[in-house]
Amino acid sequence: MRVGLFVPCYVDAFHPEVGQATLELLERFGCEVEYPFDQTCCGQPMTNTGCHKESKATEELFVRNFKDYDYIVAPSGSCVNHIRNNFDAVAQTDDVKHVREHTYELVEFLHAVLKVDGFPWAEFPHKVALHNNCNALRGLNIASMTELREKKFSKPRDLLGMVKGLELVDITRPDECCGFGGTFSVFEEATSARMGQDKARDQAKSGAEYVTSSDSSCMMHQEGCAKRLGLPTKYIHISQILNGERV
Amino acid sequence: MSIDNQAAPTTPAGRTNDGAPANLTHGAGASVTMPARGPEPQPRGAIIRGNRPIDQQEAARRFMAAPEHLAMHDQRLWDLRQKRDGQKEIIEEWEDLRQLASDIKTHTLTHLDTYLEQFEKNAIANGVKVHWAKDAAEHNSIVAEILRSKNAKSLIKSKSMLTEECGFREAMAEAGVQVVETDLGERIQQLDNENPSHVVVPAVHKLRTDVAEVFAKTLGSDPNNSDVSYLTEQQREHTRPLILKADAGMTGCNFAVAETGSVVVCTNEGNADLSANTTGLHIVSMGIEKIIPNLNSLAVFVRMLSRSALGSPITQYTSHFRGPRRGAEMHIVIVDNGRTDRLGLEKFWTSLKCIRCGACMNTCPVFRRSGGLSYGATYAGPIGLIIDPTFNRHKYSTLPFSSTMNGSCTNVCPVKINIHEQIADWRQVLAENHEIPAFKKSMMKAAGALLASPKLYRASLPMADSALRHLPRFVLYNKLNTWTRGREMPHVPKETFHQWYKRTRGMDGKKK
Numbered sequence: 001m002r003v004g005l006f007v008p009c010y011v012d013a014f015h016p017e018v019g020q021a022t023l024e025l026l027e028r029f030g031c032e033v034e035y036p037f038d039q040t041c042c043g044q045p046m047t048n049t050g051c052h053k054e055s056k057a058t059e060e061l062f063v064r065n066f067k068d069y070d071y072i073v074a075p076s077g078s079c080v081n082h083i084r085n086n087f088d089a090v091a092q093t094d095d096v097k098h099v100r101e102h103t104y105e106l107v108e109f110l111h112a113v114l115k116v117d118g119f120p121w122a123e124f125p126h127k128v129a130l131h132n133n134c135n136a137l138r139g140l141n142i143a144s145m146t147e148l149r150e151k152k153f154s155k156p157r158d159l160l161g162m163v164k165g166l167e168l169v170d171i172t173r174p175d176e177c178c179g180f181g182g183t184f185s186v187f188e189e190a191t192s193a194r195m196g197q198d199k200a201r202d203q204a205k206s207g208a209e210y211v212t213s214s215d216s217s218c219m220m221h222q223e224g225c226a227k228r229l230g231l232p233t234k235y236i237h238i239s240q241i242l243n244g245e246r247v
Numbered sequence: 248m249s250i251d252n253q254a255a256p257t258t259p260a261g262r263t264n265d266g267a268p269a270n271l272t273h274g275a276g277a278s279v280t281m282p283a284r285g286p287e288p289q290p291r292g293a294i295i296r297g298n299r300p301i302d303q304q305e306a307a308r309r310f311m312a313a314p315e316h317l318a319m320h321d322q323r324l325w326d327l328r329q330k331r332d333g334q335k336e337i338i339e340e341w342e343d344l345r346q347l348a349s350d351i352k353t354h355t356l357t358h359l360d361t362y363l364e365q366f367e368k369n370a371i372a373n374g375v376k377v378h379w380a381k382d383a384a385e386h387n388s389i390v391a392e393i394l395r396s397k398n399a400k401s402l403i404k405s406k407s408m409l410t411e412e413c414g415f416r417e418a419m420a421e422a423g424v425q426v427v428e429t430d431l432g433e434r435i436q437q438l439d440n441e442n443p444s445h446v447v448v449p450a451v452h453k454l455r456t457d458v459a460e461v462f463a464k465t466l467g468s469d470p471n472n473s474d475v476s477y478l479t480e481q482q483r484e485h486t487r488p489l490i491l492k493a494d495a496g497m498t499g500c501n502f503a504v505a506e507t508g509s510v511v512v513c514t515n516e517g518n519a520d521l522s523a524n525t526t527g528l529h530i531v532s533m534g535i536e537k538i539i540p541n542l543n544s545l546a547v548f549v550r551m552l553s554r555s556a557l558g559s560p561i562t563q564y565t566s567h568f569r570g571p572r573r574g575a576e577m578h579i580v581i582v583d584n585g586r587t588d589r590l591g592l593e594k595f596w597t598s599l600k601c602i603r604c605g606a607c608m609n610t611c612p613v614f615r616r617s618g619g620l621s622y623g624a625t626y627a628g629p630i631g632l633i634i635d636p637t638f639n640r641h642k643y644s645t646l647p648f649s650s651t652m653n654g655s656c657t658n659v660c661p662v663k664i665n666i667h668e669q670i671a672d673w674r675q676v677l678a679e680n681h682e683i684p685a686f687k688k689s690m691m692k693a694a695g696a697l698l699a700s701p702k703l704y705r706a707s708l709p710m711a712d713s714a715l716r717h718l719p720r721f722v723l724y725n726k727l728n729t730w731t732r733g734r735e736m737p738h739v740p741k742e743t744f745h746q747w748y749k750r751t752r753g754m755d756g757k758k759k
């Protein structure tokens with residue numbers, strides 16, 4: 001199985017360790033992973049701001065980079081949501097359709113495609129609170145949603161449940177948006193920061209030592225808010241825990 | 248619809264009823280001279296500057312700078328959301344009901360002419376006088392004319408978002424008609440000369456100390472007494488006589504049933520009945536989208552409305568008004584005011600399915616933290632973001648950006664409006680019609696060009712040598728660098744993933 005690894009721009013710049021963990025984890029499960037060198041971004045920042053025309057060339061580049069892979073995997077629900085559900089600036093050719101249908105967020109890829117049943121190398125003896133990115137939750141459906149009357153499930157919880165020693169703790173408003181929101185985080189800075197601070201307080205109150213998520217973008221924002229408030233909570237991407245990183 | 252929780256029996260954090268700090272015992276409070284500190288002043292809504300785009304963020308910032316108001320507002324609305332969640336768990340067929348409600352609305356909206364004609368025919372047969380108004384001005388002048396013909400100088404009315412939309416109170420003031428709101432929350436807002444901040448709980452942004460202040464100024468009550476029963480009684484004592492001697496009454500309309508020609512209004516205070524039945528003249532103000540086919544479909548909406556809005560199974564009163572009482576007159580003014588145009592908007596027409604339950608506001612994390620008045624428009628919160636621009640594209644061009652598009656609104660909406668997707672669609676429409684600030688547009692142009700070129704993109708990373716060098720492009724392009732106002736900067740690693748990969752695996756991806 002040939003997998004193209006997509007490392008979103010902020011992961012590339014701020015959290016290279018997340019890209020590394022994702023790569024190693026996929027290799028542990030026998031995937032033939034390649035990192036196309038010409039990748040930049042999925043186009044989400046522009047589309048998110050209403051500027052679809054401005055994201056067209058970026059989307060085209062993305063398709064050129066990834067069209068030849070069986071699957072495309074990224075450690076980011078919001079980018080994958082953009083590609084799968086909002087990738088409309090480009091003409092919908094067969095290549096584009098292939099890319100849109102075969103791009104997966106890491107957790108759902110492990111859960112639904114690889115159907116993994118364990119991470120024998122992983123151990124994380126800590127209290128952990130899970131944060132589901134809103135796009136991963138409501139766009140990709142990686143877990144059931146508190147607003148809907150539906151059967152409860154959670155793909156990230158299933159995976160974290162296979163990690164030795166890890167104890168999941170609940171926060172009071174699990175599905176509440178943390179206020180990152182892409183360009184919202186800078187254009188509507190005050191509301192964004194306040195939402196992030198409220199989220200960070202809720203996480204700290206739960207007794208979690210670590211917060212984990214399949215999205216680095218939300219966590220980058222939450223971590224910045226927690227630090228500003230002087231809270232001790234630490235933030236770690238789910239790929240690192242599943243890949244057996246010791247802290 | 249309305250509720251009576253404006254002066255909820257909670258005390259603002261750190262205060263007792265009489266305003267003394269809560270951590271002092273009575274004795275300690277008496278022996279220590281306390282610096283006089285009044286209650287936290289109420290943050291006001293968005294500053295309106297003619298037709299200039301609303302600065303929601305500016306108003307939100309002021310709201311968030313008032314900690315007691317913020318904490319109360321967020322928690323009160325979150326409680327409503329949680330109660331709503333509880334109700335949805337009780338109803339096994341909840342998601343089917345949402346689908347059904349959505350389907351009924353879609354069907355009705357696509358056969359609007361048929362149902363409106365049926366409704367009119369049946370209403371007339373019931374003895375009702377039916378009027379058609381194409382816009383706000385026509386609505387106001389029709390009502391003024393009805394009142395003039397009856398020589399009515401005072402009007403009691405129950406809550407109606409449509410009348411807010413029409414600037415009705417101002418129009419009546421000009422026509423020399425005294426209007427008295429009969430919904431408690433709406434009455435508070437009227438006395439404070441402020442718009443409702445929420446479609447269901449119009450004064451939810453006010454602490455009871457704010458209410459005490461408003462009543463002290465307008466009703467002459469004790470400014471230092473913010474006891475709930477006291478405030479309610481003061482208001483009642485003052486308003487009842489006005490209600491009893493009013494010349495005419497007005498209600499809004501939650502549902503207009505085509506099959507029976509009747510109008511249904513849901514309240515918790517019974518004030519629609521008061522408004523409709525106290526005088527000999529009942530005027531109903533109704534938007535064309537309020538129509539539903541029959542009583543069977545009404546049953547679906549009655550099950551959804553209050554559960555979604557307040558998390559209670561049903562409103563205290565579900566009042567059916569079918570025709571005039573003996574010796575009385577009943578008029579229905581059916582209003583378009585932009586709705587037909589909205590119906591023609593391919594991506595946005597389904598916003599007309601809205602039953603104004605306010606669930607999307609209660610769940611919206613931005614709304615809860617900024618207050619409904621920060622939107623500077625009749626409709627606030629998620630539903631406001633997608634319908635306000637249909638009233639004035641320029642003035643409300645900023646509103647669709649006051650959202651993280653997290654999608655919770657869409658999930659709670661009882662009629663399944665894809666609210667967050669329409670917010671995204673509005674952003675596109677606004678950007679394409681030059682209704683976003685030029686700096687945003689040029690930032691996105693530059694970002695788009697950079698991200699489309701791997702060479703330029705990579706070259707841009709190590710070039711800049713400052714703390715900002717690795718910030719994501721959209722942050723870097725924002726000259727103001729607002730990120731650090733409320734947050735710390737992320738740690739900047741020594742090398743990017745890209746550099747690490749190249750160093751350890753080479754261009755061919757083979758491990759070194």
Ligand code: SF4
Pocket residue numbers: 600601602603604605606607608630656659660661662663664666
């Ligand atoms: S958009 Fe939906 S959730 Fe919001 S007020 Fe209307 S019906 Fe209620």
